[in-house]
Amino acid sequence: MRYHLAFLWVLVLLVGTIDWFLWRILMTEEARSGWRKWLAISGLIVLPVLFLSGFLYFGTQIPEAASHEIYNAFGTFLTLFLLVYLPKVFFLVVYGIGRIPDAIPRKPARQPERHYPRITRAKFLSQVGIIIATAPFVSLLFGVLKGRYAFYTRHVKLNFPNLPRAFDGLRIVQISDLHLGSFGSNREPLKEAVSLINEEKPDLVLFTGDLVNNFAGETRGWEEILGKINASMGKYSILGNHDYGDYSTWPSEQRKAANFKSIVAANRKLGFQLLRNESVTLQKDGESIAVSGVENWGLPPFPQYGDLESTWNQTNGEPFKILMSHDPDHWDAEVIGRKKYDLTLAGHTHGMQFGFEIGKYNWSPAKYKFKRWAGLYQVGKQFLYVNRGLGYLGMPARVGMPPEITVFTLKRG
Numbered sequence: 001m002r003y004h005l006a007f008l009w010v011l012v013l014l015v016g017t018i019d020w021f022l023w024r025i026l027m028t029e030e031a032r033s034g035w036r037k038w039l040a041i042s043g044l045i046v047l048p049v050l051f052l053s054g055f056l057y058f059g060t061q062i063p064e065a066a067s068h069e070i071y072n073a074f075g076t077f078l079t080l081f082l083l084v085y086l087p088k089v090f091f092l093v094v095y096g097i098g099r100i101p102d103a104i105p106r107k108p109a110r111q112p113e114r115h116y117p118r119i120t121r122a123k124f125l126s127q128v129g130i131i132i133a134t135a136p137f138v139s140l141l142f143g144v145l146k147g148r149y150a151f152y153t154r155h156v157k158l159n160f161p162n163l164p165r166a167f168d169g170l171r172i173v174q175i176s177d178l179h180l181g182s183f184g185s186n187r188e189p190l191k192e193a194v195s196l197i198n199e200e201k202p203d204l205v206l207f208t209g210d211l212v213n214n215f216a217g218e219t220r221g222w223e224e225i226l227g228k229i230n231a232s233m234g235k236y237s238i239l240g241n242h243d244y245g246d247y248s249t250w251p252s253e254q255r256k257a258a259n260f261k262s263i264v265a266a267n268r269k270l271g272f273q274l275l276r277n278e279s280v281t282l283q284k285d286g287e288s289i290a291v292s293g294v295e296n297w298g299l300p301p302f303p304q305y306g307d308l309e310s311t312w313n314q315t316n317g318e319p320f321k322i323l324m325s326h327d328p329d330h331w332d333a334e335v336i337g338r339k340k341y342d343l344t345l346a347g348h349t350h351g352m353q354f355g356f357e358i359g360k361y362n363w364s365p366a367k368y369k370f371k372r373w374a375g376l377y378q379v380g381k382q383f384l385y386v387n388r389g390l391g392y393l394g395m396p397a398r399v400g401m402p403p404e405i406t407v408f409t410l411k412r413g
Contacts (some may be wrong), residue, residue, distance in 0.1 A: 002072075005117070007055075007059070007201050008052070008056055008059060008139055009053060009076060011052065012052060015051065015052065015085070016048070016331075017393060018085065018088050018089065019044040019048050019088075020170045020309050021092055022088060022091070022092065022311075023044050025092075025095060026044075026226070027040060033361045034054055036219075040166070044146065044165070047084065048166075051081050051084070051104040053257060054077050054079075054081075055081075055199045056156055057329060057348070058070070058073075058074045058077065061333055062074060063248070064147050064189065064248075064249055065214075065248055066275075067215055067217060068181030068182075068212075068214065068215050068217070068218050071181065071182075071213055071214070071394075072181065072182065072396070073185055074151065074394075075182070075393075075394050075396045076396060078394060078395050079140070079144055079395050079396060079397060082140060082395065083137055083140055083141065083212065084141055086136040086137065086140065086241050087133035087134065087136055087137045088260055088383070090129070090132055090133040090135065090136055091129040091130060091132070091133040092129075092361050094128055094129040094132050094133070095129045096126070098124075098129075115413065121365065128405055133227075136231055139399050139400075140397060140399060142399070143353075143354075143397035143400075144396060144397040145398035145400050147397060147398040147402065148189075148353075148396060148397055148398045148403065149189040149192075149232065149403070150398070150402045150403070151189075151193050151196055151390070151402065151403050151404075151405060152190060152402040152403065152404055152405070153196055153200070153404075153405045153406075153407060154404055154405070154406050154407065155407045155409070156376060156384060156385065156406060156407070156409070157408075157409045157411065158343065158381060158408060158410055158411070159410075159411045159412070159413045160342055160343075160410060160411070160412065160413075161412070162319045162320050162413065163289075163319075163320050163410055163411070163412040164213075164284075164287035164288065164319060164320060164412070165287065165289065165412055166284040166285035166286070166287040167289055167320070167412075168203070168272070168407065168410075168411060168412040169410070169411065170203050170289075170408075170409070170410040171200065171201065171202045171203050171204075171407065171408070171410075172202060172203065172204045172205075172206060172322075172407070172408040172410065173197050173200055173202040173204070173205045173206070173231070173405060173406065173407055174205075174206050174208060174385065174387050174388065174405075174406040174408065175193075175197070175206075175207050175208075175349065175356070175390045175404075175406075176207065176208040176209060176210065176240075176326075176345075176346075176347025176387040176388075176390065176404075177208075177209070177210040177240065177347045177349075177350060177387070177389030177390060177391055177393070177404060178190075178210065178211055178212075178226075178390055178391045179210055179211075179212065179213050179242065179327050179389075179392060180211060180212055180213075180218045180219055180222055180391070180394045181212055181213040181214070181215065181217075181218035181389035182213060182283070182391055182392050182393060182396065182412070183391065187221070187222075187225055190222070190225055190226065190390075191225055191273040192347050193390060193403070193405065194225055194226065194228055194229055196405055197229055197405055198228070198229065200405075200407050201230075201338060202229060202230075202231045202232075202405060203232050203233045204231050204233050204234060204235070204236070204282075204291070204326055205229055205231040205234075205235040205236075206235075206236050206237075206271055206274075206291070206316045206322075206326075206345055206388060207236070207237040207238070208237075208238055208240070208324050208345050208347040209233070209237070209238045209239050209240025209241075209243060209296065209324075209326035209347060209348070210240030210241065210242045210243060210320065210326065210347065210389075210391075210393075211237070211239075211242075211243055211263060211266065211267065211270075212242060212243060212263060213238070213242055213247075213393060214242060214245055214248050214265075215245070215248070215259060216259045216260075216262030216263045216266060219262075219263070219266035219270070221270075221328075222267075222270065223270060226270045226271070227269070227270055229271065232274065233282055233284075234282070235271050235272045235273065236272060236273050236274075236275055236280070236291055236293060236324065237267050237272035237273070237274050237275070237293070237324075238274070238275055238276075238293040238294065238295065238296075238324045238326060239263075239264075239276065239295050239296055239305075239326065240288055240296055240326040240327075240347065240348065241302050241303070241326065241327070241348070242317050243260075243263050243296070244260060244296070244303070244305070245259045245260055245263075261348065264276075265396060269409055273326065274293075275291070275292065275293025275294075275307060276293070276295050277294050277307040277308075277310050277311045278292070278293060278314060279290075279292040279293075279311055279312075279314035281315075281316055281317045281318060287319065288316075288318050289318050289319070289322065290315045290316070290318040290320070290321040290322065291321075291322045291324070292311045292314070292315065292321065292322065292323045292341070293323075293324040293325075294306035294307065294308055294311050294313070294323070294324070294325050294330070296305070296327060297325060297326075297327060297334070298326075298327040298329055298330070298348075299327075299329045299332075299333070302327060306325065306330065308330075308334050308335070308339060309326075312339050313342055320342055321340065321341045321342055321343075322341065322342065322343045322344075322345065323335065323339075323341040323344040324342070324344075324345050324346075325344060325345075325346055325390050326346060326347055326348050326372070327348045328346040328349065328370060328371075328372040328384060328386045329347060329370065329371070329372075330346070331344050331346065331372065331377075331384045332371060335382070335384075336379050336380075336382060337380070339383075340382075341382065342361070342381070342382065342383065343348050343382075343383045343384075343385070343408075343410075344382070344383070344384045344385070345384075345385055345387065346372075346384060346385070346386050346387070347386065347387045347388075347389055348370075348386075349366045349369075349370050349374060349388070349389075350366070350388060350389040350392070350393065350401070351364045351373060351374045351388040351389070351401035352364045352365045352366040352368050352369075352373075353389075353392055353393075353394075353395060353397065353398045353399065353401050354398075354399045355374075355399075355400050355401045355403075356400040357400070362374065362375070364401060370386075372386050372404055373386060374386050374388050374401075385406065385408075387404050387406050388402070388403070388404040389403060390403045390404065390405065391403065
């Protein structure tokens with residue numbers, strides 16, 4: 001509770017500062033009466049109070065939540081907050097930059113006589129700021145209405161000299177971070193995703209964790225949809241940090257354990273073989289490869305349930321090995337140069353559900369938290385791929401970071 005109150009005070013300071021500056025800018029003489037005055041009072045006083053009250057409410061309810069509905073409600077609330085305050089911030093930035101010349105002392109210049117109305121710098125900057133401030137509003141609104149369901153299939157071709165000939169051309173589909181509770185009762189988007197997966201005719205489907213947000217109940221009703229994912233050589237999954245029920249306060253350890261047991265069982269009901277610090281051998285035409293899966297392993301404060309040593313010891317000398325590990329930080333911490341996994345598949349970051357990718361150039365706030373946050377990475381002969389996730393968490397939107405289905409084609413050579 002202490003941390004929630006500290007966050008609320010920071011939010012009060014931030015929101016108060018933003019709206020105080022806007023009040024100073026917008027409350028001109030002509031705006032201090034009539035409808036403009038009441039519009040300003042509503043947008044700069046009443047609305048902030050409502051938002052802060054909402055944050056206080058959710059801050060007290062979420063830790064005690066017993067189902068995913070409260071999380072979804074908070075996600076909607078957070079999106080409304082951002083739809084209001086991101087444009088405000090953009091407006092202030094544009095306005096502030098434009099007023100910098102006014103702060104520089106200079107000798108007054110003689111103004112030529114004009115016979116037409118002259119717009120003031122302040123009014124001009126206000127108009128430009130309003131125009132530019134619409135960009136984050138429109139982008140976020142698109143991310144809510146369309147972006148979170150705009151599934152994107154990425155094709156990645158990788159060559160490995162040690163790939164057995166029998167597996168030359170192996171097609172693997174990776175999906176990650178479903179967060180089923182975020183979809184609520186809306187089944188249609190993932191029906192489309194399953195159709196896109198099956199169109200690729202994969203040999204393997206590998207799911208790299210975060211089936212749910214927190215609760216086993218989120219998986220109900222998804223068997224008919226996700227169970228239709230087809231793969232000729234099998235479907236394998238691992239657990240993500242959200243699959244352990246660690247983000248809720250449980251009435252007892254027994255309840256938490258029962259929730260976890262149900263999540264484990266849900267993987268099987270959906271047709272996946274769950275690998276919990278385990279390795280399996282896949283055979284074809286007398287040759288073999290290994291597929292390993294560890295439980296979630298992350299840098300603090302994330303728990304380290306994964307046991308890579310035990311997982312590695314279950315391999316049988318296969319010439320080619322694939323590892324599934326939910327958190328990409330695990331690759332740097334324990335895999336590179338230590339365990340000879342040729343290809344590691346991870347998720348977890350979602351690309352923060354916000355960013356842009358233009359050719360080889362990409363950016364997301366995720367890069368300031370994760371060393372490897374999206375796409376393909378290589379160190380020596382070892383590869384890591386970080387999937388951007390198929391679902392969403394918290395904010396029900398994706399802006400410039402579409403939900404991803406990754407299709408790997410592995411070639412010998």
